[in-house]
Amino acid sequence: MATSLPALKRHNHRVHPCEDGRKNELLSFLLERESGGTVLVVAGAFPEKLPESLASETVTFVTDDAIASLEGKTFDLVLSYDLPESVETYLERLKLAGKQAAILLETQRRDRLYPIETFLGRTVREEIIEGFAPIESGKRESRKATGKRKADGRPGSGKRKPGSGKGKAESGRRPAVKKAVKRIKLPKVKGTRTETGSD
Secondary structure, eight states, X not given: OOOOOOOOOGGGEXXXXXXXTOHHHHHHHHHHHTTTSOEXXXXXXXXXXXXXXXXXXXXXXXXXXXXXGGTTOOEEEEEESSOOSOHHHHXXXXXXXXXXXXXXXXXXXXXXXXXXXXXXXXXXXXXXXXXXXXXXXXXXXXXXXXXXXXXXXXXXXXXXXXXXXXXXXXXXXXXXXXXXXXXXXXXXXXXHHHHHHXX
């Protein structure tokens, strides 16, 4: 099935990575940011918890099953709430984008973007919205830090080897004891003999 490429410039087609559980929050932010134009929000199926307050005179929500009813119309921005498995289905969404198109994409769904980019012959520009960056990067840093602590802790386990720790403790104690004995004994012995001789 031949499908024509949408006439969208590369800088007007982007993907917004987001972490799980914050998609509705990000959607609300983008709708507020684009409040000056018409917006179409498309999804294979919307979750029941999607706030009804997001819909307005300039914002339209539609599923892929009903997108044919909008044929001939265009919107300033087409927001894909999710990514369909079919490239053709996604291209039907892009046909309705008059100026811009954006995708709200969770990390685990990124594999669905590759076939679309292959068909378009270019990558879709990624734009991370401040405050909505995926948690994946933080997890990676945490894992690296944990790995460093474990690596640093391994040499420390050598202190448990018999002889290494005890030897240091003994070598540190013996000189201190000997010096204490010398300081105490010698003055007492000399002092006693001198006093006895004078009597």
